[in-house]
Amino acid sequence: MATKEVKNKKNIVPEELGCTTPTKDSIVQVRNLRKHYEVNKALSIFGKDIVGKTDLLKAVDNVSFDVAKGKTFGLVGESGCGKTTTGKLILQLEKPTEGQIFFQGEDISKLSAAGMAEYRKSVQAVFQDPWASLNPRMRVKDIVGEPLQIATTMTKEQIAKRVGDLLEEVGLNEYQSNFYPHEFSGGQRQRIGIARALALNPKLIILDEPVSALDVSIRAQIMNLLVDLQNEHDLAYVLIAHNLATVRYMCHKTAVMYLGVIQEMGDTEAVFTNPQHIYTNALMSAALPSHPDIDRDEIVLPGEVVSPINPPDGDVFQTRTPMKVDQKHEYASTRPPLVQVGKKDHWVVKTPWSIADKDMKVKLEGK
């Protein structure tokens, strides 16, 4: 990997292929992030395996990207591709096995306790299931007010006022702050979740499938609300989703993940109008059409999604590609880097078997 690493110097974010947002415009920069889980642990003494063998589940494997200030970065892929784990790593809900996360140019693993508290304030989350992510025993004012009680020195009255303002901002009423979550519909609950995420004036919100549990008609309301809040507060989002249409609507940049590795990344429009990787094309071809006259040829990849336990050493896509894999090629045993497509901000993992040829390109025709 072409990484220019500058060691022992704080505040310098290593440059990485595919990452094109300068540090001054970035809120979070992720560099060579890995998260491996040990499964089927071997019995070992003094670090030596005696019985069995430890398997590694590589949930996230060498992922680098930049999240620009006030913009949305989308992570798409099938379930098990590591997109949610990436979100958790940014939220510090999981410790990375390797790699760094830079927050406004500073490595968060080197932050002081106060710095870390500041980071946690600045990075918030909205979860998928609005039925499970709100405590049924707490009133809305406590749910939304809890971050304020913990992280600020505001008085009770100030908190009550702020909660009221937040509820108004997400389209609810102030008087509803005394209600319990069960008194709200799914869309309204998601609004409560968004209000809670906004409470501490964050700079970045991780949106993990924020609309997929909602009714179609309510999805539009929530997506519009998120876009409005972004414009108003200059918020950055990391949107984790499997619905490609949602990603195209919401995101400025998009990364397509497969088995813990980013396969294609760049400006959303560049990725959607000219998808390079076979996997990206396959995902798009399988997405549901928006009109009955659109009849896309589906690109079917051989086999099922491979387990992330002990993935191939080389290109992870080699077990799913419909093309022939040359086992002697260097990328059959080493990880291929992202390369740029043309002069645009558009990057793809390029191996002899990963780029879609003319027959395999999906045509998304508009109607």
Add this chain to the structure above:
Amino acid sequence: MTTKSKSKSVKSKSTKKSKQKSQVADFGRKTVRDEIVLSVKDLKTQFTTKYGTVKAVDGVSFDLKKGETLGIVGESGSGKSVTSLSLMRLVPQPPGEIVDGEVLLNGRNLLELSEKEMTEVRGGEISLILQDPMTALNPCFSIENQVGEGISIHQGDKGKNLFEKVVDALKSVRIPAADQRAKDYPHQLSGGMRQRVVGAIGISSNPSVIIADEPTTSLDVTIQGAYLRLLKQIQEETGVGIIFITHDFGIVAKMCDRVAVMYAGRIVESADVRTIFNNPLHEYTKALIESVPKLEQKTGRLTQIKGQPPALWDLPEGDSFAPRSTLKFTEKDASIRPELVEVAKGHFVQLSRSSVKDFKKYAHLVDY
């Protein structure tokens, strides 16, 4: 006359665009025989709750032809799932009750059958594929047991015969190494495979109608695509009529020949799929289609439907969509209970001034 793509190994070749257009005139993408297998007339299902009587299904009528796919679309609480449960007579009683209507399956009124006769119909002539394939299977029984149960009840097979039929059913949903998989338990299969097993149970006794209640909501895009393709192939082979219950217009666009849009327990618009997408008349249908971002192009700001779906125990007297409509109308307009009127051949709309923009054009069809 099959037109929809059949996948080959990597890439499927479907009929050219121009060819497809010429077929728009003759209704949809495949031959739909004129034989009606299921006819629902004025179905009404109510629930008694502490808030009052909930009219979950309030006078729903539709026909399903052989080999046809009908999509029933609506938000949660619009009554689409209760409609499907009513067809199977699976509405819990009490609190629910089918108070009126007819469900004619191959000419027989299901609502008049005894419970014993109904047991033979369920899973036999009409079968249900449930919302969540991940939990629809019992973890304690092998695939063979669960697929075989229906076959042994409806066809009386036992032992070796039964096992062969189970393997055939699994093969028909393209499960590889079916005779070995039959011995597996649900947890040994992936999500996509489990769903195929649920499908195999559904089709094992050659039903004439399959009701699929949001069968792909919990699946990944690629697995969803494969499953929908499979359902289509099975339909082409057996001519089964499918009712698709969904809130996703993408599935409707891909799968359905005809669409019925439900709102607050009633059908507000129904037509063939192209008419619904090209010329929707009811404001609710329009809003539902426009509120979905499109994959094929950059979408501008989404249209959102204002307000929430109504509480079914407290429906407005007249047009139930009026409170969410953005049209200009008087209180009197909204207080009239609209009727479902055929405005063009096969295109039915609930005509009201409060939720149909072009009401004037069709005003002569109603007397209000």
